[in-house]
Amino acid sequence: MGIEIHRGRDNAPAELMPPGGRPRKTASPGRPANRLDRWLARKLLQLIGDSGVQISLWDGSEVDPAVREPVANMHFRDRAALYETLRNPELNWGDCFALGRVRVEGDLIGLLQAAYKGVSRGKAASSLLKLVRWYNHRRSGQAQGSGAQDIHHHYDIGNEFYRRWLDRDAMQYTCAYYPEPEMSVEEAQRAKMDHVCRKLQLEPGQQVVEAGCGWGGFALHMAEHFGVRVKAFNISREQVRYAKQKARERGLDDRVEYVLDDFRNIEGRFDAFVSIGMLEHVGPKNYPLLGSVVARVLKPDGFGLIHSIGRNRPKPMNAWIEKRIFPGAYPPALGEMMDIFEPNPLSVLDVENLRLHYAQTLEDWLERFEQSADLVRQETDERFVRTWRLYLSGSVAAFRTGDLQLFQVLFTHQENHHLPRSRQYQFPGVRPQ
Amino acid sequence: MGIEIHRGRDNAPAELMPPGGRPRKTASPGRPANRLDRWLARKLLQLIGDSGVQISLWDGSEVDPAVREPVANMHFRDRAALYETLRNPELNWGDCFALGRVRVEGDLIGLLQAAYKGVSRGKAASSLLKLVRWYNHRRSGQAQGSGAQDIHHHYDIGNEFYRRWLDRDAMQYTCAYYPEPEMSVEEAQRAKMDHVCRKLQLEPGQQVVEAGCGWGGFALHMAEHFGVRVKAFNISREQVRYAKQKARERGLDDRVEYVLDDFRNIEGRFDAFVSIGMLEHVGPKNYPLLGSVVARVLKPDGFGLIHSIGRNRPKPMNAWIEKRIFPGAYPPALGEMMDIFEPNPLSVLDVENLRLHYAQTLEDWLERFEQSADLVRQETDERFVRTWRLYLSGSVAAFRTGDLQLFQVLFTHQENHHLPRSRQYQFPGVRPQ
Numbered sequence: 001m002g003i004e005i006h007r008g009r010d011n012a013p014a015e016l017m018p019p020g021g022r023p024r025k026t027a028s029p030g031r032p033a034n035r036l037d038r039w040l041a042r043k044l045l046q047l048i049g050d051s052g053v054q055i056s057l058w059d060g061s062e063v064d065p066a067v068r069e070p071v072a073n074m075h076f077r078d079r080a081a082l083y084e085t086l087r088n089p090e091l092n093w094g095d096c097f098a099l100g101r102v103r104v105e106g107d108l109i110g111l112l113q114a115a116y117k118g119v120s121r122g123k124a125a126s127s128l129l130k131l132v133r134w135y136n137h138r139r140s141g142q143a144q145g146s147g148a149q150d151i152h153h154h155y156d157i158g159n160e161f162y163r164r165w166l167d168r169d170a171m172q173y174t175c176a177y178y179p180e181p182e183m184s185v186e187e188a189q190r191a192k193m194d195h196v197c198r199k200l201q202l203e204p205g206q207q208v209v210e211a212g213c214g215w216g217g218f219a220l221h222m223a224e225h226f227g228v229r230v231k232a233f234n235i236s237r238e239q240v241r242y243a244k245q246k247a248r249e250r251g252l253d254d255r256v257e258y259v260l261d262d263f264r265n266i267e268g269r270f271d272a273f274v275s276i277g278m279l280e281h282v283g284p285k286n287y288p289l290l291g292s293v294v295a296r297v298l299k300p301d302g303f304g305l306i307h308s309i310g311r312n313r314p315k316p317m318n319a320w321i322e323k324r325i326f327p328g329a330y331p332p333a334l335g336e337m338m339d340i341f342e343p344n345p346l347s348v349l350d351v352e353n354l355r356l357h358y359a360q361t362l363e364d365w366l367e368r369f370e371q372s373a374d375l376v377r378q379e380t381d382e383r384f385v386r387t388w389r390l391y392l393s394g395s396v397a398a399f400r401t402g403d404l405q406l407f408q409v410l411f412t413h414q415e416n417h418h419l420p421r422s423r424q425y426q427f428p429g430v431r432p433q
Numbered sequence: 434m435g436i437e438i439h440r441g442r443d444n445a446p447a448e449l450m451p452p453g454g455r456p457r458k459t460a461s462p463g464r465p466a467n468r469l470d471r472w473l474a475r476k477l478l479q480l481i482g483d484s485g486v487q488i489s490l491w492d493g494s495e496v497d498p499a500v501r502e503p504v505a506n507m508h509f510r511d512r513a514a515l516y517e518t519l520r521n522p523e524l525n526w527g528d529c530f531a532l533g534r535v536r537v538e539g540d541l542i543g544l545l546q547a548a549y550k551g552v553s554r555g556k557a558a559s560s561l562l563k564l565v566r567w568y569n570h571r572r573s574g575q576a577q578g579s580g581a582q583d584i585h586h587h588y589d590i591g592n593e594f595y596r597r598w599l600d601r602d603a604m605q606y607t608c609a610y611y612p613e614p615e616m617s618v619e620e621a622q623r624a625k626m627d628h629v630c631r632k633l634q635l636e637p638g639q640q641v642v643e644a645g646c647g648w649g650g651f652a653l654h655m656a657e658h659f660g661v662r663v664k665a666f667n668i669s670r671e672q673v674r675y676a677k678q679k680a681r682e683r684g685l686d687d688r689v690e691y692v693l694d695d696f697r698n699i700e701g702r703f704d705a706f707v708s709i710g711m712l713e714h715v716g717p718k719n720y721p722l723l724g725s726v727v728a729r730v731l732k733p734d735g736f737g738l739i740h741s742i743g744r745n746r747p748k749p750m751n752a753w754i755e756k757r758i759f760p761g762a763y764p765p766a767l768g769e770m771m772d773i774f775e776p777n778p779l780s781v782l783d784v785e786n787l788r789l790h791y792a793q794t795l796e797d798w799l800e801r802f803e804q805s806a807d808l809v810r811q812e813t814d815e816r817f818v819r820t821w822r823l824y825l826s827g828s829v830a831a832f833r834t835g836d837l838q839l840f841q842v843l844f845t846h847q848e849n850h851h852l853p854r855s856r857q858y859q860f861p862g863v864r865p866q
Contacts, residue, residue, distance in 0.1 A: 179855040313775040338768030342746040351784035402847045412834045422612040
């Protein structure tokens with residue numbers, strides 16, 4: 001077919017076990033596709049906007065074979081996979097992919113980008129799309145809990161797994177910052193941390209509180225390079241254990257304290273508040289509470305920064321990612337984020353959208369993930385590898401197409417009048433006036 | 434009393450004509466103040482948070498004379514002025530001030546700052562304050578029309594009046610930008626215009642549309658210094674006439690076209706959309722429409738910027754300013770501004786809050802206004818001078834205390850993927866990568 005195989009290639013043997021583990025009746029792969037099957041496959045192509053994607057079916061037949069130089073071919077290995085995908089594309093296609101019941105030949109990211117673009121443009125405003133939207137809308141009211149259980153689901157998989165593909169220095173599982181395009185992910189994570197520290201105008205001796213500190217790398221960076229003391233909160237036991245160990249190893253445990261607790265329980269008064277990649281797990285109904293905690297613990301002339309995945313407008317989380325990767329996660333629109341600040345005595349000073357930096361971060365992660373895929377497969381299974389491949393590739397596509405955004409919001413108390421004159425202080429070597 | 438008299442001094446003779454022009458029964462200034470009068474005056478001091486302001490009454494008696502080094506003394510020259518102020522402080526105090534029935538001895542801006550702080554802190558959660566809040570809330574649903582009539586009210590007073598105190602080069606009646614504290618208002622307005630042009634990444638030969646162009650100075654600046662062609666819209670006949678004349682004088686009328694029309698009627702496709710100080714007159718219910726116009730006329734890789742007075746949270750416009758200065762004006766919270774972008778295929782890239790720059794701009798304007806107050810009084814009357822003195826002083830106080838904010842929001846189409854890597858391009862001498 002003349003398709004170049006990029007990363008994201010998916011040619012491992014299929015497993016026919018559904019996500020729940022129960023065996024499922026599937027149409028025999030051998031039974032030839034009929035006219036209805038092909039008609040439905042064409043509908044699926046319409047749904048993603050006829051954007052250069054091809055479909056082939058279990059009997060080897062191709063749908064719309066006229067597409068020249070297709071982005072990718074989506075191969076349905078059994079009839080049930082097609083029908084399940086049509087019933088709930090967002091959720092079931094991902095599951096079928098993870099199980100190998102759908103294979104992608106060609107550019108997986110390209111295919112997912114085409115799908116994001118097609119669906120967002122709504123070219124295929126067919127009854128099918130309406131049905132799918134209705135179905136997805138019906139379930140959008142659910143979830144968004146931010147319970148400790150959700151956090152365990154994702155972050156307690158095992159630190160070793162994340163170490164294989166995150167940056168080696170600081171284990172930052174959040175958007176990096178590439179002011180220079182050729183930066184490595186290590187350099188870009190350092191640049192991100194420095195960028196945030198400069199925005200916060202950190203000074204040696206200050207007290208910083210971090211809400212949602214991941215594996216603790218940013219807290220160590222602040223202590224080591226900006227001379228501050230940090231109290232860092234996290235509700236993931238695995239991460240806090242790892243972070244404490246690292247702090248001891250690097251001799252920073254006298255300046256960085258990790259606390260296994262929820263941000264709601266932060267006590268004390270701090271010169272700066274920072275939260276990178278926690279808001280996605282907080283849930284919009286808790287935003288005013290988050291803001292009230294910040295207003296309580298931030299000193300009158302302190303600055304705060306919240307860094308979060310976001311949207312151009314409110315939209316439910318992708319169903320598959322929400323179910324298989326991040327239960328309870330929700331990336332807010334900027335208007336929704338204002339519910340943190342507007343009910344509280346806070347003032348927003350600066351918002352920066354770094355969405356393409358997250359696409360680049362994810363590309364770097366995906367490259368390393370693929371390099372260690374064989375190891376990961378040995379430790380887990382093929383389904384796990386495919387699940388994470390799809391998640392990372394889909395996230396690249398989402399940030400590239402603009403389905404997702406990345407907002408850094410800098411703020412202070414509404415009565416803090418000591419504000420920098422220009423934002424030039426946010427760049428290396430310039431101090432605020 | 435040892436009070437230094439700053440600018441904002443108000444010792445012109447009182448006029449006892451109410452705003453509507455009808456004579457009003459007032460208590461004889463000669464009749465001594467009684468216990469009720471003094472009790473009510475104390476209530477008024479509580480309302481503004483007992484923040485170092487003194488009150489003296491028509492018989493010369495002082496309320497709370499124990500205040501040491503008062504910020505200012507508010508002298509009620511007749512009993513009715515006190516009662517009218519209590520009935521609706523926000524609206525009636527301003528009118529009494531304009532009529533000279535209330536005089537301020539001392540620092541007018543300081544007094545207004547104290548009032549803003551006191552009321553926003555809500556220290557005096559008395560029944561009086563609740564009553565006042567209820568009264569103001571009741572009327573907050575009104576107005577916000579953005580009709581042409583409102584614009585005429587304010588901007589067609591006469592170009593000569595504004596020329597006396599705005600910057601001499603570009604007649605910018607919007608927030609300037611003072612990256613260096615010692616800048617003159619002329620330098621700061623140039624810096625503001627350059628800052629906006631850099632944010633928009635203007636290139637020679639591009640087509641720019643400006644919505645709400647004032648006296649046209651920014652359009653000329655863009656054409657002259659950034660080599661672009663500009664189509665600039667305004668619904669104020671006086672301003673458009675002035676702008677066209679200036680364009681001819683400066684030989685720029687081949688590159689800058691001024692259109693006497695509403696932003697709704699913009700046609701064509703442009704590389705950049707810019708609007709400085711128009712949003713305040715658009716009204717929140719029209720924000721989605723504004724966004725749809727922008728999305729329609731902005732080229733796929735174009736950038737847009739909206740610069741507007743704003744708030745930390747939704748709040749009705751100050752009643753006096755809304756009634757006497759800017760009918761129909763409304764400064765939105767950032768969350769409300771998102772109604773421009775979120776219903777449309779647009780993406781917010783960058784928000785900058787420049788509130789203290791507006792305080793400084795207004796100080797510069799006020800200084801020049803006071804220098805030409807005698808001339809203005811000759812052309813109009815004492816009440817007009819006092820009205821504008823109060824408006825400019827009150828605005829300094831509002832931006833200093835944080836009652837008002839100034840937001841610049843930079844945005845583009847959601848599908849524009851050619852975004853600068855860092856914001857360093859916004860500073861002189863750096864080009865976007």
